[in-house]
Structure formats: structure tokens, C-alpha cells
Amino acid sequence: MRVLVVEDEPRMAALLRQGLEEDAYAVDVVSNGLEVLEWVQSAAYDLILLDIMLPGMGGFEVCQTLRRQGYMMPILMLTARDTLTDKVLGLDSGADDYLVKPFAVEEVTARLRALSRRSGPSKTPELVVGDLRLNTATKQATRGGVTIPLSAKEYALLETLMRHPHQILSREQIIEKVWDMDFSSESKLIEVYVHALRKKIDDGHEVKLLQTVRGLGYRISDHA
Numbered sequence: 053m054r055v056l057v058v059e060d061e062p063r064m065a066a067l068l069r070q071g072l073e074e075d076a077y078a079v080d081v082v083s084n085g086l087e088v089l090e091w092v093q094s095a096a097y098d099l100i101l102l103d104i105m106l107p108g109m110g111g112f113e114v115c116q117t118l119r120r121q122g123y124m125m126p127i128l129m130l131t132a133r134d135t136l137t138d139k140v141l142g143l144d145s146g147a148d149d150y151l152v153k154p155f156a157v158e159e160v161t162a163r164l165r166a167l168s169r170r171s172g173p174s175k176t177p178e179l180v181v182g183d184l185r186l187n188t189a190t191k192q193a194t195r196g197g198v199t200i201p202l203s204a205k206e207y208a209l210l211e212t213l214m215r216h217p218h219q220i221l222s223r224e225q226i227i228e229k230v231w232d233m234d235f236s237s238e239s240k241l242i243e244v245y246v247h248a249l250r251k252k253i254d255d256g257h258e259v260k261l262l263q264t265v266r267g268l269g270y271r272i273s274d275h276a
């Protein structure tokens with residue numbers, strides 16, 4: 053899952069980036085409201101965290117503009133003022149939820165999980181392929197009932213693949229969901245992570261689930 057954080061206060065932005073990355077999101081941060089309209093064109097964001105008081109273009113207007121342009125990803129607004137007017141304006145401009153500062157980062161990630169469940173194709177937090185199960189609420193993976201410990205990036209990679217079972221995802225499609233703007237699409241890191249993840253989920257099992265499709269990409273499937 054990839055999140056765009058729109059926040060002009062450096063400390064708050066850094067805090068959000070760190071908290072979200074620890075929770076396995078790929079995170080890009082912009083500080084100017086006007087930049088948002090360009091960034092959403094360059095990557096498929098699953099969620100947007102949007103501050104209201106921003107240079108360039110304010111959060112309400114950014115939100116309205118995105119909705120007018122047809123962008124439907126969930127938007128969580130961050131407001132410094134706990135006033136009814138702000139909440140009403142936020143929801144009226146097309147936001148899905150709002151959070152009043154100050155807040156704990158855990159609160160943000162909990163809200164984002166709820167929002168992505170609401171908008172996703174599947175309402176249940178569990179993704180299943182064969183005997184491999186991934187609970188997106190607890191971030192726990194099991195195969196044949198045995199827990200598989202995953203790092204944040206391994207989790208993000210597995211979640212991306214399991215959201216499209218049996219479907220081949222290209223390197224570019226995977227990178228777009230798992231890594232941020234600073235990641236080079238030429239990087240060999242994706243192979244390193246696939247290798248590590250494959251060891252964890254397929255070693256000792258007859259059916260190999262994480263499949264490399266030469267020249268095309270990767271998929272999770274229990275079909276050969």
C-alpha cells in the first residue's frame with residue numbers, strides 16, 4: 053500500500069513517514085498543496101493523508117480538486133483545530149475521515165487500515181491463497197497454520213501480491229505499491245526481497261506459491 057503524506061511541518065511529516073514505514077506502507081511526502089495534483093498522476097496512491105493548512109493550495113481545495121478530477125482513493129484529513137466547521141468542510145470537500153492534532157501515529161495507521169478496508173474489494177481483513185493466509189489487520193502471515201515472521205517490506209510485498217491472486221504483477225507494478233519515489237526501478241533489491249520471501253513461505257512446502265514468470269514478473273498462486 054502506498055500513501056501520499058501532504059504536510060508542510062517537517063517534524064510532523066517525519067513522524068508520519070516513520071510511523072507509516074514501520075507499518076509497512078510505502079510513503080511519499082510533499083509539503084505544498086499544489087504539488088499533490090502532480091504527484092497523484094505519477095503514482096497510484098492507495099491513500100492520502102492531507103493537512104488542511106498548507107502553502108500553495110489548502111487541504112480543502114486539494115481534496116475538492118482531486119475528487120473533481122475523479123480520484124477516488126480514501127483521504128484522511130489532518131486538522132489542527134477541533135471545530136465543527138473544519139470537520140464539516142473536510143467531509144463536504146470529499147474527505148473520508150479526519151483526525152485532530154495532536155494524535156498518536158498508531159491512531160493514524162488504525163484509521164488508514166479502516167479506510168483501506170472500506171474502499172478495498174474485500175471487506176474481510178484476511179487474504180488467502182491456497183494454505184497461505186495473510187491477516188492485513190494484524191499483519192500476520194501463516195502457512196498451513198504455522199506463523200511466518202515477516203519484515204515490514206516483506207509484508208508489503210506479500211500483501212501486494214496477495215491482493216491480486218494468480219495474477220502476474222510486473223516489477224513496476226510491485227515497486228509502485230511497495231517502494232517510494234526515491235526507489236530506482238532498476239534496483240535489484242526487489243529480487244533480493246522476493247528471494248527472502250520465497251524462502252519463508254515456500255521452503256519445505258511441495259506447492260511453491262511465489263512464482264517467477266520469466267520476463268513478466270511475479271505472482272502468488274497455488275496453480276502451477
Ligand code: CA
Nearest residue numbers: 060103105106
Ligand atoms: Ca500545516
